[in-house]
Amino acid sequence: MNDIEQTVDELKFDDAGLLPAVIVDVQSKAVLMVAYMNRQSLLETIRTGKTHFWSRSRKKYWMKGEESGHTQEVQAVYTDCDKDCVVVEVLQHGAACHDGYRSCFYRRLTPDGGWEIVAEKVFDPGKVYGRGK
Amino acid sequence: MNDIEQTVDELKFDDAGLLPAVIVDVQSKAVLMVAYMNRQSLLETIRTGKTHFWSRSRKKYWMKGEESGHTQEVQAVYTDCDKDCVVVEVLQHGAACHDGYRSCFYRRLTPDGGWEIVAEKVFDPGKVYGRGK
Numbered sequence: 024m025n026d027i028e029q030t031v032d033e034l035k036f037d038d039a040g041l042l043p044a045v046i047v048d049v050q051s052k053a054v055l056m057v058a059y060m061n062r063q064s065l066l067e068t069i070r071t072g073k074t075h076f077w078s079r080s081r082k083k084y085w086m087k088g089e090e091s092g093h094t095q096e097v098q099a100v101y102t103d104c105d106k107d108c109v110v111v112e113v114l115q116h117g118a119a120c121h122d123g124y125r126s127c128f129y130r131r132l133t134p135d136g137g138w139e140i141v142a143e144k145v146f147d148p149g150k151v152y153g154r155g156k
Numbered sequence: 157m158n159d160i161e162q163t164v165d166e167l168k169f170d171d172a173g174l175l176p177a178v179i180v181d182v183q184s185k186a187v188l189m190v191a192y193m194n195r196q197s198l199l200e201t202i203r204t205g206k207t208h209f210w211s212r213s214r215k216k217y218w219m220k221g222e223e224s225g226h227t228q229e230v231q232a233v234y235t236d237c238d239k240d241c242v243v244v245e246v247l248q249h250g251a252a253c254h255d256g257y258r259s260c261f262y263r264r265l266t267p268d269g270g271w272e273i274v275a276e277k278v279f280d281p282g283k284v285y286g287r288g289k
């Protein structure tokens with residue numbers, strides 16, 4: 024049995040104590056979102072089996088789905104060669120994006136240099152978040 | 157025709173002028189690597205069709221494959237709801253990881269809290285990089 028805190032401490036968090044976490048849909052393999060984890064939120068993610076992050080703008084912990092119910096069940100955690108990033112495969116309940124899309128990456132660069140929306144909304148953010156977000 | 161510089165300027169680079177770029181294999185959809193781009197390296201990526209990054213440790217631009225020949229041909233660029241991250245789908249020549257694996261995310265967290273290698277090496281880094289890296 025390894026000490027999970029020691030394993031997490033092997034990772035290289037940046038000067039702000041954060042690393043990017045790429046959240047991938049275990050079924051479609053689509054990148055659902057990218058958010059930041061600090062040591063504590065990664066430990067919470069591993070211990071509870073639900074993704075937890077650190078919000079750089081709000082300066083607080085948050086669990087994905089705490090408001091929307093759109094939680095993410097952790098299926099696997101990977102790290103890279105430099106150990107400064109994690110990929111988390113999840114079973115996504117509902118959808119990942121607060122704009123109502125399955126994935127946050129719903130905009131694609133067009134050949135003429137603009138952004139186009141390439142996904143369909145799967146829920147109404149106004150109803151789910153109750154604040155028209 | 158949109159002004160590509162203006163489109164890139166809509167993105168939210170962090171205080172260091174960077175954003176994380178998640179590089180995805182267009183065929184398998186696997187996350188190959190995560191690295192950082194600044195405004196200039198993202199413009200280079202779009203204009204040349206090959207991925208370019210900013211190295212935080214070496215403080216220099218680099219093109220993926222400049223040494224190894226393992227370049228990445230850009231197939232599509234996506235951004236997220238917050239416009240502070242990009243996903244780049246690529247056709248990967250050779251392999252993405254300088255440790256010799258197809259993807260940099262070759263380590264998975266085990267149920268007993270350690271890291272296990274879950275991929276096979278596809279090239280010998282000593283031969284490709286010529287410095288036993």
